[in-house]
Amino acid sequence: MFSKTTEYALRATLYIAANSSPERKLSINEIAAAIDSPRSFTAKILQRLSANERLISSSKGPGGGFYMTEKAGKQPAKIILETMDEDALLNKCVLGLSRCSDEKPCPMHKDFKVIKADIYTLFTKTSIASLAADTHKNSFLKGARR
Amino acid sequence: MFSKTTEYALRATLYIAANSSPERKLSINEIAAAIDSPRSFTAKILQRLSANERLISSSKGPGGGFYMTEKAGKQPAKIILETMDEDALLNKCVLGLSRCSDEKPCPMHKDFKVIKADIYTLFTKTSIASLAADTHKNSFLKGARR
DNA sequence: GTAAAAAAGGATATTTTTGTCCCTTATTAT
């Protein structure tokens, strides 16, 4: 459904949301280990995620690392997809047709319209913080097939 | 959502379903042109789709080509995904975790379980023939961004 | 001001996906 890059981005963001604060920053090493992702590749992704401190923040030097503010956590999960330029998934035609639309639909347009709307709603209505809260209770972010 | 390969497979299958019969076979050239896909690559995909004549049939030589029987068309669209080994989409974890399950869920497991079930139902309940019928009425299969 | 820690960034490598080319095999019609 999503690219590996986006999977890592989602896992990393949720881990950071669940385990960091401006007072408790996390290193790339800790994050990559926690979400079972390749360290250097994850570093690149974190770079993108923290590029415009609106989602994830970072600071260099000893004691530095990645973290999330409370405010950032209140945003909908969709912002993670947007930051990775992968929110296209929610708009594009399942059959790959560029001009597929309500007026000129592909054979699966109508059916998938509903499903895509559900996914859209999910990512819009669910905040990063609420997903992070769940990782404290009963869910996890580790255990990838690599 | 799907790979290009699967997009082409879906488009090609629906085109064949909508426009062929054992009496009216379609050449690779016609199919690729009709669904706006790279000719040789499409040939490979058709090879896979017709490998075990259960979905698409083919015959060589003059007058030959690809076609679908009425019986094959009655199958659910899911068989296209299965033939392309891409039905995994319907089972795998959105966050890419191999051991994600009801018992040990990722933070998005519960929400996506519903959505994946909807997609599964869609592909299971919808026959190839009914999608093909739609292409005759108001939908189309051409116009890809390439 | 030196050293250490940590992210930023650039260059490069590997793997997978997507796509092409060309030769072979099967079928049909003449």
Place this chain on the structure above:
DNA sequence: ATAATAAGGGACAAAAATATCCTTTTTTAC
């Protein structure tokens, strides 16, 4: 039989996604 047509299949090429490595910059502590 021969030629023409169409799919089958193998080898190869290009592009994109994934992944690694190494150097630079920033910050902190001493």
